[in-house]
Amino acid sequence: QSVLTQPPSVSEAPRQRVTISCSGSSSNIGNNAVNWYQQLPGKAPKLLIYYDDLLPSGVSDRFSGSKSGTSASLAISGLQSEDEADYYCAAWDDRLNGWVFGGGTKLTVL
Amino acid sequence: QLQLQESGPGLVKPSETLSLTCTVSGGSISSSSYYWGWIRQPPGKGLEWIGSIYYSGSTYYNPSLKSRVTISVDTSKNQFSLKLSSVTAADTAVYYCARHSSTVTTHMDYWGQGTLVTVSS
Numbered sequence: 001q002s003v004l005t006q007p008p009s010v011s012e013a014p015r016q017r018v019t020i021s022c023s024g025s026s027s028n029i030g031n032n033a034v035n036w037y038q039q040l041p042g043k044a045p046k047l048l049i050y051y052d053d054l055l056p057s058g059v060s061d062r063f064s065g066s067k068s069g070t071s072a073s074l075a076i077s078g079l080q081s082e083d084e085a086d087y088y089c090a091a092w093d094d095r096l097n098g099w100v101f102g103g104g105t106k107l108t109v110l
Numbered sequence: 111q112l113q114l115q116e117s118g119p120g121l122v123k124p125s126e127t128l129s130l131t132c133t134v135s136g137g138s139i140s141s142s143s144y145y146w147g148w149i150r151q152p153p154g155k156g157l158e159w160i161g162s163i164y165y166s167g168s169t170y171y172n173p174s175l176k177s178r179v180t181i182s183v184d185t186s187k188n189q190f191s192l193k194l195s196s197v198t199a200a201d202t203a204v205y206y207c208a209r210h211s212s213t214v215t216t217h218m219d220y221w222g223q224g225t226l227v228t229v230s231s
Contacts, residue, residue, distance in 0.1 A: 002156060035217040037157075044206055044224050045149075045157065050217040088157055092215040098172050099147075099159035 003028065003100035004089050011108040017077040020105045022089030024070050028100055032092040034072040036065055039086045039104075048087070049074060081109050112136045114207050114222035122201075122229050128194040132207030132222060133187070140165045140185045145210040147218060148181060148192045150203040160205075162214045163190055170214050197229045 005023040012018040022034065034052050037045035047056050049065035052072065064075045072091075076083055089102040118130035132146070139146065147162035161171040163181045171179050175194070183190040194201060204226050208218035 032215065033217070044221040046221070047217060047219050050211070050219070056219065090157070090159075090217075096173055098161075098170060101157045101159065104156045 002103040003093060003096070004091065004102035006087075006089060006102035006105045008103070009106045009108065011110055012079055013110045014079050014081065016079050017075060018079060018107065019076075020074045020087050020089075020107070022072045022074070022102050024072075024091060024100075026070060027095035028070075028091040028093040029067065029072055030070040031094055034065065034067050035090045036063075036072075036074045037088045037090065039088065041085070045088065076107070079109050083107060084109050112209065112220045114209065114220055116205060116207050116222045116225040118225060118227070120226060120228060122197055122227060123231050124198055124229055125196055128192070128197050128201060128227055128229070130192045130205055130207075130225065130227070131189050132191070133189050134209075135188070138185075139183065139188045139190065143212050145170075145212075145214040145216075146183070146190045147208050147210060147214075149206045149208060149218070149221075150201075151206070151224075152200075152203045158203075160192065160194075162210060164214075199229050201227070202229045203227060 036049035038048045039045045052067040053065040086104045093100045113135045145162045148160040178195045180193040204224040206224045207222045209220040211219045
């Protein structure tokens, strides 16, 4: 049971837009930055979004992040087959004094 | 370009201690303001943070693993290490090392490729 809650899977057609939610609490998302990671099959996680809505250099602007209260979202527009991956949200938790992750969301591009 | 590489035994017997090392290249582990961490991922499951360390030796551990985990740093070799004692099959996972962009509460921006450790007799 992950501290942060994500839907196990989402799917959408190519060129469409999809959002992935991440729900937490006041001790993590509500008080700290949210990061998102993309994990392609058999690969290490890659930082996709940091400080809630910032993109690292080299990450496509088709990806965007947002946060409101104790929930965060990752949006991917103009879906491409290469976006098929697992996506994880993460945040520091003040109560646990450590990092917590969501359970991951598997994105399927139909 | 900063690179991290995990190394260590791929097979560990139950009740023994898992030991892994992360070698950092392209940058100094002694650089101020960076924390270095370990994360694991059981087969087919999600990510779990294990703990993080500063070059000075200051550590943060996942409360659920704290009693079994030791993370240390060797600045002379530009490495940091993980020891997990009394392992069971539940500790079978891909283990990743990573760098925090700054303090321990900041995102992990560079990751190693990961190494699979299987716990089995």
